[in-house]
Amino acid sequence: xxxxxxxxxxxxxxxxxxxxxxxxxxxxxxxxxxxxxxxxxxxxxxxxxxxxxxxxxxxxxxxxxxxxxxxxxxxxxxxxxxxxxxxxxxxxxxxxxxxxxxxxxxxxxxxxxxxxxxxxxxxxxxxxxxxxxxxxxxxxxxxxxxxxxxxxxxxxxxxxxxxxxxxxxxxxxxxxxxxxxxxxxxxxxxxxxxxxxxxxxxxxxxxxxxxxxxxxxxxxxxxxxxxxxxxxxxxxxxxxxxxxxxxxxxxxxxxxxxxxxxxxxxxxxxxxxxxxxxxxxxxxxxx
Ligand SMILES: Cc1cc2nc3c(=O)[nH]c(=O)nc-3n(C[C@H](O)[C@H](O)[C@H](O)COP(=O)(O)OP(=O)(O)OC[C@H]3O[C@@H](n4cnc5c(N)ncnc54)[C@H](O)[C@@H]3O)c2cc1C
Numbered sequence: 001x002x003x004x005x006x007x008x009x010x011x012x013x014x015x016x017x018x019x020x021x022x023x024x025x026x027x028x029x030x031x032x033x034x035x036x037x038x039x040x041x042x043x044x045x046x047x048x049x050x051x052x053x054x055x056x057x058x059x060x061x062x063x064x065x066x067x068x069x070x071x072x073x074x075x076x077x078x079x080x081x082x083x084x085x086x087x088x089x090x091x092x093x094x095x096x097x098x099x100x101x102x103x104x105x106x107x108x109x110x111x112x113x114x115x116x117x118x119x120x121x122x123x124x125x126x127x128x129x130x131x132x133x134x135x136x137x138x139x140x141x142x143x144x145x146x147x148x149x150x151x152x153x154x155x156x157x158x159x160x161x162x163x164x165x166x167x168x169x170x171x172x173x174x175x176x177x178x179x180x181x182x183x184x185x186x187x188x189x190x191x192x193x194x195x196x197x198x199x200x201x202x203x204x205x206x207x208x209x210x211x212x213x214x215x216x217x218x219x220x221x222x223x224x225x226x227x228x229x230x231x232x233x234x235x236x237x238x239x240x241x242x243x244x245x246x247x248x249x250x251x252x253x254x255x256x257x258x259x260x261x262x263x264x265x266x267x268x269x270x271x272x273x274x275x276x277x278x279x280x281x282x283x284x285x286x287x
Pocket of ligand 1: 015049050051052053054055056057071090114115117119120121123124125126127128129171172173174209210211212285
């Protein structure tokens with residue numbers, strides 16, 4: 001039985017550094033403890049929040065009155081299975097995957113370089129860049145159906161991956177098998193460097209954020225450009241600010257509340273709708 005940890009603040013587990021206390025915090029180390037965490041929630045009629053590294057989450061100031069599950073050590077593994085197949089636990093870091101694949105001389109996941117978060121979060125969000133998403137390298141995903149309490153293995157074709165979505169709601173992703181390609185280490189390293197270079201502007205953020213706030217409506221109208229065209233760069237509410245480095249990022253200048261961020265989200269949405277007639281859809285998950 002996992003030891004429930006109380007008085008945890010979501011602010012300490014989200015990249016935006018925002019969020020209040022949780023009713024119950026668990027870090028199951030294996031599938032049995034995970035099932036226990038799910039049944040604690042069910043027996044107390046509490047909602048469940050699966051959290052990875054919290055890099056795409058806006059958590060409420062008054063906290064979460066439910067059970068938070070952060071996968072523990074038994075889900076943190078990256079193993080080679082055959083020459084081009086890699087098995088990874090949902091709790092492992094995407095950046096560790098990029099580094100490990102490069103050491104093994106395996107290409108195909110370089111596009112993930114610089115994207116923070118866990119494998120579980122990346123799969124749930126179908127993380128990626130314009131040209132490539134994590135779905136493109138997935139063979140199958142192992143997940144726990146939290147309603148049924150059953151573990152299943154889903155082939156990529158059975159998962160409804162979309163733009164920053166996977167349709168895996170209600171599931172706790174446990175791990176995945178991905179297919180990479182044998183290549184020269186130097187070639188893999190070079191591509192990683194190139195992808196990292198493309199992200200150099202992010203250094204200008206310099207402050208906590210949760211990545212892109214909105215999905216891009218289409219390639220011609222990236223959300224950041226639309227928000228910038230509404231003159232909202234640098235706009236501030238309380239401790240939150242629409243970043244001067246990229247208008248689709250909201251940064252925490254210090255002491256920002258979830259209400260401050262929601263205020264900026266509302267402002268950006270209304271302004272873009274008024275000026276361009278476009279409805280911005282959220283990429284970040286609001287808890
Ligand atoms: C500076 C910065 C840059 C970023 N750049 C990019 C980018 O270029 N491309 C991109 O796609 N994203 C980007 N992001 C967003 C973020 O890094 C990704 O969405 C990442 O995959 C989230 O992983 P996480 O572990 O932090 O997930 P979390 O933020 O913890 O969770 C995100 C969602 O996934 C769910 N979830 C997490 N783990 C599991 C699991 N095991 N089972 C089921 N559901 C789960 C959560 O419930 C939540 O709904 C960026 C974020 C930051 C802060």
